[in-house]
Amino acid sequence: MADSKYLVGVFDDGDELLHAVEDIRHQGVKIHEAYTPFAVHGLDRALGYSFPRMGVAAFLFGLTGTCCALLLTFWTMGVDWPINIGGKNFFPFPTNVPIMFELTVLLAAFGMSFTFFFMEDMGPTAKPIIFDVRSTDDKFVVAIDLAKNKLSEAEISKLLKESGASEVNVKEV
Structure with a gap:
């Protein structure tokens, strides 16, 4: 199985993450998931999730x-x-x-x-993917699957930096 490459943007504030997700999705980038240490209101709508069933x-x-x-x-x-x-x-x-x-x-x-x-595929044999350990403490993380986007890694990285990301890393899973 080939490894998947993810671009991980780390933010310091929940509001910055919320506005960054809106801006990034507006540019046509598909976001894999956003990880936060606490609930950020409106993030589910910004990520494009439908009403829960x-x-x-x-x-x-x-x-x-x-x-x-x-x-x-x-x-x-x-x-x-x-x-x-x-x-x-x-x-x-x-x-x-x-x-x-x-x-x-x-x-x-x-x-x-x-x-x-x-x-949610949370069975006893499931292995969680942890993009950044600090997302459980005080950082806000957005993960973007590079294989599912048409923009290059450099373009998405630039979008993340312009949106207020304090760090942008590449993680292979």
Whole structure:
């Protein structure tokens, strides 16, 4: 497998990074990812990310939990082992609400967790790419994959420096 070359721009401030990402993307450069020590509001829109669909997954997993709980309580109390207690019906809905709530929350939480880990490729065998260790402390880093851009390394490096990058490095992964 051939190594990928990334151009890594290091910024000192989150606002500088935000404006640099907007300027660089406006010039037609495709940015691989931006790494920050804390959330920078508006960075997701500046990077061109679409609206997250995790809420849809949460709803579907929760709906699955509710349906499973209804099926479980109906089957166990009404079909598999019906017990006539004082002439009450075999499927009392109010007594099953806590079970439905708990299974809804349980399946939604586990489903969203597994979906997140799967979609972000964060399994136990995944090896993270760390472009600059200082991005977890006090620096803001933008990584640009040179293979996916039409501009040369020198042109992108110049754009990064003009946008306020304190350092521009090449990293091979």
